[in-house]
Amino acid sequence: MxxxxxxxxxxxxxxxxxxxxxxxxxxxxxxxxxxxxxxxxxxxxxxxxxxxxxxxxxxxxxxxxxxxxxxxxxxxxxxxxxxxxxxxxxxxxxxxxxxxxxxxxxxxxxxxxxxxxxxxxxxxxxxxxxxxxxxxxxxxxxxxxxxxxxxxxxxxxxxxxxxxxLRRLDTAALEQLLDRAEALIGRPLPLDAAAREALLASADGDGRFLLNQVETLYSIDIPTPLDPAGLSALLHRRVAVYDKDREGHYNLISALHKSLRGSDPQAALYYMARMLTAGEEPLYVLRRLVRFATEDIGLADPQAVVQCLAAKDAYEFLGSPEGELAIVQACIYCATAPKSNAGYMAMKTAFRTARETGSLMPPMNIVNAPTKLMKQVGYGKNYQYDHDAEGGFSGANYWPEEMSPQTFYTPTERGFEARIAERIAYWNKLRAERGAA
Structure with a gap:
């Protein structure tokens, strides 16, 4: 081409x-x-x-x-x-x-x-x-x-x-093309100032498309300058470049994810709208929102994933265009929710440690003892039933003997995780006290 x-x-x-x-x-x-x-x-x-x-x-x-x-x-x-x-x-x-x-x-x-x-x-x-x-x-x-x-x-x-x-042509470059076209034809475009701006915007950085639109305008007898509405009725806007299996797809989903992470609902809505109006599958956008709710919000707001899954159900029930409002609602909820990647980081660290430690046996007191022989050799011996302990917390050690206790999940002070952090701190205090006793 x-x-x-x-x-x-x-x-x-x-x-x-x-x-x-x-x-x-x-x-x-x-x-x-x-x-x-x-x-x-x-x-x-x-x-x-x-x-x-x-x-x-x-x-x-x-x-x-x-x-x-x-x-x-x-x-x-x-x-x-x-x-x-x-x-x-x-x-x-x-x-x-x-x-x-x-x-x-x-x-x-x-x-x-x-x-x-x-x-x-x-x-x-x-x-x-x-x-x-x-x-x-x-x-x-x-x-x-x-x-x-x-x-x-x-x-x-x-x-x-x-x-x-090569860069997408900016407004100044496209304006130069309009000036050259008008100089060559010998008369101004039949557009008012607002319509001229709308014409530049409609090109979406494509100079060839712009000049083809200009040629169409010059080929028609237009007695009075068009306003934006008149221009829109006469010409079609350039379809946004978006291939669902190519780089534009990944650029926009990355921009959506990062706008959500940055708690900017306006930018998030813009990129989501870019994808949906260009023909992206709505369920793909919803899958990305569910992923975001678990990766970047997590327990800071446990309702985020609930909202996203509800939006998926609503969209499947209503279809387009009515169901797209549910996607918008989930997008706004995620953008404005408190953020935490503590669960995501905990998963990565726990999975890495699990791979590194191999097949370490849990401590005998917490393994199951379904047979008489297993009980005789010490399976489940001295297990402390937490519901019977003071405050419903025994403070027992649950780690393999070859491992010291690890910290994978560190809650933030944001949203619901602030309350989780208080609980963990309280349990750690009790564990230290009862371990020292």
């Missing part, structure tokens, strides 16, 4: 019948907006161009941020032949032709920049096929991906290329 202001076809940049994004395609790297951290004199690309020498590159960034355009301009800037392919439409046979052509051009002293769009769509074997041709200089590889290279690309390929991150 072509990227911002780019075309792999034969349309000249200034052709009147070309799409607006093509007609506004930058002619030099300095014209690319929103990526100055890379294209500026101190950026990685700026330094490569100044040196006149490119290393292999992997561009990672969201759609419509200029990956294809920058690659094409890079080839022009250092005098290389630009060879574009798409991993969506190309296979091994196509790659062999590209490499053979690059070798032939290399013999004539012409270097090739091989641009691979959607490079993450190539399988591992196909990615490996690039390596010998990158290493011997047949091609300089420039790949483009919207997916996290750490997850989608071979380690061998990553080790031979520099990963450069």
């Amino acid at each position: 072509a990227d911002l202001f780019s075309s792999d076809d034969v349309l000249p940049a200034g052709a009147d019948h070309a799409p607006l994004a093509d007609r506004l395609r930058p002619a030099v790297l300095a014209d690319v907006v929103g990526q100055e951290h890379l294209t500026g004199p101190d950026g990685a690309i700026g330094r490569m161009v100044a040196a006149g020498r490119l290393s292999s590159i992997l561009f990672w960034g969201p759609p419509g941020t200029g990956k294809t355009t920058i690659s094409r301009l890079l080839a022009d800037a250092v005098g290389m032949r630009f060879e574009p392919i798409s991993a969506v439409f190309s296979g091994v046979a196509d790659l062999k032709k590209v490499f053979a052509a690059a070798k032939e051009h290399g013999r004539r002293g012409e270097k090739t920049l091989l641009f691979v769009d959607e490079i993450h769509r190539f399988n591992r074997a196909q990615q490996d096929s690039f390596l010998p041709f990158v290493e011997d200089g047949t091609v300089t590889l420039v790949g483009a991906t919207t997916e996290n290279p750490s997850f989608e690309l071979n380690a061998a390929l990553l080790s031979r290329a520099q990963v450069l991150i």
